[in-house]
Amino acid sequence: MAPNLQRLVAVSGYNERVNDVIFVERQISTDPASVVVFFGGDVQDYPENMKSHRDHGAYVEYNLEAVAEILASKFKSSFICVIRPAKVELKTFSCFSNFVTCNDIGSPTHLPNQNALLHLTILLLSVAEQTGHSEVGCESPLIIMGFSKGCVVLNQLLHEFHYFHHLPVDKESHINALSMVRIKKIVWLDGGHSGRKDTWVTSSNVLSSFQSTGIAVDIHVTPYQVNDDRRPWIGKEEKQFHTLLKKLGVVLFRKVHFAEEPPSLDNHFLLLKIFC
Template identity: 35%
Template sequence: MHLHKFSCYDNFVKSNMFGAPEHNSDFGAFKHLYTLLVNAFNLSQNSLLSKNMNVWNKDSTASNCRSSSYTANGCQGEKERTCENSDESAMSFYPPSINGASFTLIGFSKGCVVLNQLLFELKEAKKDKNIDAFIRSIRTMYWLDGGHSGGSNTWITYPEVLKEFAQTKIIVHTHVTPYQVCDPMRSWIGKEHKKFVQILGDFGMQVTSQIHFAKEAPSIENHFRVHEVF
């Protein structure tokens, strides 16, 4: 455990012994994220379809029910009984599908390394038609006060990587606090953040940047409070 802090995202990005990311272009973060979402949508579909089928079966039985009665001459006859449909939406319900959905990706603190890894993989990932369609469905990405144990690449500043990213037309929001970008012991973080925003802007990407609690002393408490204000 480095500096009494440790977290890793080995299913998305390779890290060294200190937990700092070692980015590359083919680790498979996009594929893993896409597969997780496909499985999540399938589970929700199966669950909702199962519930909907139970409702439909009950409605079908209710709408076809009959009550027996006896006529005046003593012969048994059938009298149609009107039954309420307990759920009129049952026949027209469609469960959610990943096709046609839109997504917002959010990374916080060390978790921003996952978003950064996605940027490194972008060019290669587009070669897979399913992943390419998924990338096109991502509308917005949020970087929330990113930081990690390494001494660089807290924010991605490689023009060739960011140029590829800018072509996606994804809207980018960055929200930071003095805890990360004003730390004199980690001065590269603030510099990289500014460069990240500047380069994306130069490439014509829609990007916003906001620093929160700027007039307050840097603190881990405010670092976590960024969840409340972004």
């Protein structure tokens, strides 16, 4: 474990919501600071929880603390904040219920506003207070990342951007508008969940509002999600998502990794090490 990695337990967010946050200080302080916020997938948890499960020990190298260190090595001038889900059902299913309405296995129902953006804003302010790094809370630009199930949070943010885009200016919308200004890029890493829809945002209205934010998009996918014959809707939705964004003129990078290989859970996780 990196000496500058901290496990922050029950960090306060919006309206009594709390999340654990794994925080890593930035490695290079000469460059302007940024903050990478990461939401992980099913199975990923603290290493001791993964090792105690009959099957998940095979993927313990992708535990949330290890991923925080991977991100710290990729983004050396960034503070890293890995957000642990509110609940990991059966030590398997990541439920980001503090950000998006979801069922017991974490499959989402997206509402116009679940205060996900406000919760994230307050979480980061709390992290800044606990760590003594004020720039985490209000000054530095944000890069938001989701991997696999964690992408449900990213999708909820897009619905909230749309909601606030059409809301008359008031105190709450002003706070959320300030939060949106900080976000410079959102990165989708092989998004997927157990539901049969809403793996990717396909609403042209929601994506049009997103385009107005000026936020850049990176998409990294593998055959495990987009070429799975048992879940064909995932590939179809992802194609709609990136095609619409491109038509709207969003600054977009997309790459299919392991494109010539069959769908593989091992490659799905390996994406975390190779995506940039």
